[in-house]
Amino acid sequence: SQTIHQWPATLVQPVGSPLSLECTVEGTSNPNLYWYRQAAGRGLQLLFYSVGIGQISSEVPQNLSASRPQDRQFILSSKKLLLSDSGFYLCAWSRIKRSSTDTQYFGPGTRLTVL
Amino acid sequence: GESVGLHLPTLSVQEGDNSIINCAYSNSASDYFIWYKQESGKGPQFIIDIRSNMDKRQGQRVTVLLNKTVKHLSLQIAATQPGDSAVYFCAENIPYGGSQGNLIFGKGTKLSVKP
Numbered sequence: 001s002q003t004i005h006q007w008p009a010t011l012v013q014p015v016g017s018p019l020s021l022e023c024t025v026e027g028t029s030n031p032n033l034y035w036y037r038q039a040a041g042r043g044l045q046l047l048f049y050s051v052g053i054g055q056i057s058s059e060v061p062q063n064l065s066a067s068r069p070q071d072r073q074f075i076l077s078s079k080k081l082l083l084s085d086s087g088f089y090l091c092a093w094s095r096i097k098r099s100s101t102d103t104q105y106f107g108p109g110t111r112l113t114v115l
Numbered sequence: 116g117e118s119v120g121l122h123l124p125t126l127s128v129q130e131g132d133n134s135i136i137n138c139a140y141s142n143s144a145s146d147y148f149i150w151y152k153q154e155s156g157k158g159p160q161f162i163i164d165i166r167s168n169m170d171k172r173q174g175q176r177v178t179v180l181l182n183k184t185v186k187h188l189s190l191q192i193a194a195t196q197p198g199d200s201a202v203y204f205c206a207e208n209i210p211y212g213g214s215q216g217n218l219i220f221g222k223g224t225k226l227s228v229k230p
Contacts, residue, residue, distance in 0.1 A: 005157075017177040044159075045203070090158050103149055104206075104218055106158035 001028035006091050007109040013114055019064075019078040021110050026072065026079030031093040033074040034104060035066055038088040050074060051096060086114045123202060126223045134192040136224045138205035143186060145219075147208035150179060150190045153223070154201045162190070162203075192226075200228045 003026045012018060023075040025031055035047040046059045048066035056066050063082050067075045074091055086110050127210040128134045140148065146167040151159035165172045165179045165188075172179050188205050204223035 030218060043222040076133075092129070103161055103164055106151075108157045 002093070002105065004091060004093055004105060006089075007021070008110060009108065010021050010111045011113070013081050015083055015111065015114055016059045016080045017048045019085070021076040021089055021091075021112075023074040023076075023107055024072055026097070028072070028093070030071060031097060032096050032102075033068060033093040034094075035064075035074065035076050035107075036090040036092065038090060038109075044090065048076070069106040069113070074106050083114050088110055088112075119192045123223050123225045125227060126135050127136040127227045128195050129134060129193060130197060130228055131172075132151075132195055133138075134190075134195045134226060134228075135200070136190045136192075136203045136226065138188040138190075138221050138224075140186050140188055140205065140221075141219065142207065142209045143183070145207040146211050147180070148181060149186050149208075149218070150177075151204060151220075152203055154203045159204070186216065195226075195228050195229050197230055200226055202226070 002073045007022055033050045034046040037047055038044050047064060048056055048058055050056050050068045053068055055070055056068060063076050063085060066075060088098050088109050091107040093097045094102040125180050126134060126136060149164045150162040152162050153159040163172060163174045163179050167182050167183060170181055176193045180189045187204045190203060192199055202223040202225050204221045206218045209217050209219060
């Protein structure tokens with residue numbers, strides 16, 4: 001069966017510090033990978049998605065970047081955090097299909113607080 | 116479109132009763148729908164999905180109903196238990212949306228189960 005991991009689970013960082021969140025998927029190969037941010041009481045905001053190694057698409061202009069150095073590894077980064085970067089960050093994966101979007105399965109999330 | 120706000124709609128039910136959670140989706144071209152359950156501090160968990168060529172799909176204690184005429188989706192939970200307390204949100208897939216990650220997520224409904 002497939003599992004998705006995220007770490008760290010929680011993070012408190014000062015404004016202006018760098019960020020690196022990691023997501024890994026087990027039990028599948030060549031997945032689509034996604035980074036979302038969820039603010040309190042709001043829906044999921046898609047930040048980045050990737051269909052393969054080194055292939056990253058950004059959905060919104062922002063202070064963050066993403067990388068996919070390996071097939072099942074997805075990293076969310078920032079060089080300098082802003083207060084507005086605080087939130088709950090979720091990684092998700094789906095099987096690649098040619099004609100339709102498959103179910104997305106989420107990781108446990110990382111709670112980021114920028115002070 | 117989705118309204119912006121910090122307070123989710125809340126449904127409060129008695130343990131053992133049936134729950135019905137509703138979702139109005141936005142696009143008549145949407146062809147695939149998913150219900151997720153999100154407990155506090157955790158990532159969303161897949162519950163059940165349905166494709167647009169169906170009106171109803173049943174799982175264990177859950178049923179999803181799709182009314183394409185009025186663009187309405189509902190999740191029915193039978194014999195609601197305290198462990199069902201969570202935020203439930205729907206997602207719709209809009210095909211050919213120009214984005215690989217084209218699942219659109221609702222903001223959710225908070226289900227509170229009273230013992």
